[in-house]
Amino acid sequence: MxxxxxxxxxxxxxxxxxxxxxxxxxxxxxxxxxxxxxxxxxxxxxxxxxxxxxxxxxxxxxxxxxxxxxxxxxxxxxxxxxxxxxxxxxxxxxxxxxDYAACGRLRAEHLLSRGFRNFGTLTSYHSPAHNIESSSFATTVRSEGYPCKGLYLEGPWTVMGDTESNYRRWKRVRKQIETWLDDWQVPMGLFIADVDIARVIIESCYDRGWNVPEDVAIVAGTNEEELCLHPEPSLTSLEIPxxxxxxxxxxxxxxxxxxxxxxxxxxxxxxxxxxxxxxxxVVARRSTDFFAIDNELIRQALRYIDVNLHRAVSIDDVANALLVSRRKLTSEFRRHLNRTVAGEVQRLRIERVKRELLSTELTVKEIAERSGFASLRTLNDAFVRVVGCAPRDYRNTALRSEDSS
Structure with missing residues (x-):
């Protein structure tokens, strides 16, 4: 010894x-x-x-x-x-x-991929980590042209001890939250720093007649299974290594x-x-199991595409699965998304690739296979066309940025 x-x-x-x-x-x-x-x-x-x-x-x-x-x-x-x-x-x-900046991006990209166009973040001034994460989240959604309403609570939302001062502090926090909710335009996609305050937000939403995830989708905290799974709705969270x-x-x-x-x-x-x-x-659960599109047909189509992104998905596959004509499906996609079915499949695949590049150590070839691309070359060509650089360059740029932070 x-x-x-x-x-x-x-x-x-x-x-x-x-x-x-x-x-x-x-x-x-x-x-x-x-x-x-x-x-x-x-x-x-x-x-x-x-x-x-x-x-x-x-x-x-x-x-x-x-x-x-x-x-x-x-x-x-x-x-x-x-x-x-x-x-x-x-x-x-x-x-x-x-890497809290990468965490914020990943949460935002998850909600963006579900079609949300209004966003919010709820953190505390007392947490530098959460502040970096919420800033990265907001930057990501704003870069896509969408608003993000951030709320920084004045103090901790968990207080110990049944004292009058703690009760008054909690009432101030609740008032902050209710004022924040007054300014929402649902459907909303939210990043909430901790699971415990996410449950408070869910109950406040129900009091206003808003449903989770149809009106408000939430990515909250880290993947503490027992806290995220109970009670319903289960909460989408982030797995940290x-x-x-x-x-x-x-x-x-x-x-x-x-x-x-x-x-x-x-x-x-x-x-x-x-x-x-x-x-x-992202560990996806009920709190984000929704596509924020008014049209039910489009929501079902997007859910089908999301589940099947790991393989080749054609317009005929989607139309047959939903029992509609190819023409009807094409028309609805152009009307509600201003994109073709193939274009939406490609967009969702690229978003999945970006998440995999930033959050895993898989090779680009492995990511191509997991994301439904026919080959590494097909992925490279599509990624350069959409993002403006090769997948490896995208990953390396992010890593350099993290090293300098």
Whole structure:
């Protein structure tokens, strides 16, 4: 045991959220691959870095959801740490986080693909991560020419304790929400930062006679299954690679510990590493299971196309599935979407490809097959024609943008 590196894990794993337990699982996975790592779960690990030069530190490094004070302590002792809590990210601190800009784009593209043309975001001023995500969401839908009504709540929407001040704060938050809803033009596509406040919005919508998802479609929070599935309607959410975040954080800490054998001057010249990992994908559920088109025939056609995008879909396939004539289907598409059936199939395929490029590590060839393109060349030609660049260039540009953020 004396030859093993003692790694403090400050992760609050008593809270059963993936951002806690799945990150820990990733750290544990890396530790199992190392013969010289010993994990110590200690939510007060950073206390051992108090600024007392003669005080021994019982760890070789710490990974965790670190506070600003934790980070200051570590830097004063030149102690290796890796942070996984974006809210306290510091320029000179190594950290691994979700790519919140990519998360915002992915949520927006999901709602755009369902035909929504009015959008909104609900976040809190107190969350830098959510603010980046909502800004990216709004930029994405506005680039398509559609409005986005953002609401930043004055304070936290979850308050503990039955006190008069907490109750008054909650009433102020509810008033903000109701005023925001007064200004909506349904159907609306929403990004809501957390699942708990999404449930409040759903009940407010029902009170106004609006249905979810027919009038209001919601992409909310991250994929905490029990919270997203119950009660109905189940909530569409985003899957974040938290276990990979933990694994990469452990890998980076291993590098920092190794570098700690170098001189202090040498270490000071090495910039902190930041990794921003793209979301795994959208987990679609009932809250977005709708196409925001007034015409029932078009809604059914779009749903059929969406389900079958992985294979070749022709106008005849769609017409036969809906028991209408080819001429009728063509006429309705031009009237309501100002596009042909083939044009809409192509548009939805390109949107799926863009999501896969940003949220997975699949090769372009694999993405072509999953998106119903006959060949890699067919995908490349269509993508260049619509987007203006090759799929690989689109992915690389996004990655460069993330690296510079």
């Amino acid at each position: 004396k030859d093993k590196k003692r790694i403090g894990v400050q992760m609050e794993i008593d809270q059963p959220y993936k951002r806690h337990v799945s990150v820990f699982a990733g750290v544990h996975k890396y530790a199992r691959e190392k013969s010289d790592w010993h994990l110590v779960v200690d939510d007060w690990a950073s206390r051992s870095i108090l600024v007392q030069p003669d005080r021994p530190i019982p760890f070789d490094g710490i990974i965790g959801r670190l506070s600003s004070q934790d980070i200051v302590r570590a830097h004063r002792r030149q102690f290796p740490i890796v942070n996984v809590l974006f809210e306290t990210d510091e320029k000179n601190t190594t950290g691994v986080y979700p 938290y276990e990979t975040i933990g694994y990469e954080a452990a890998r980076l800490l291993d590098q920092l510990i190794h570098q700690s054998n170098k001189s202090a001057n040498r270490r000071a010249k090495e910039p902190a590493t930041k990794l921003f990992l793209a979301p795994t994908g």
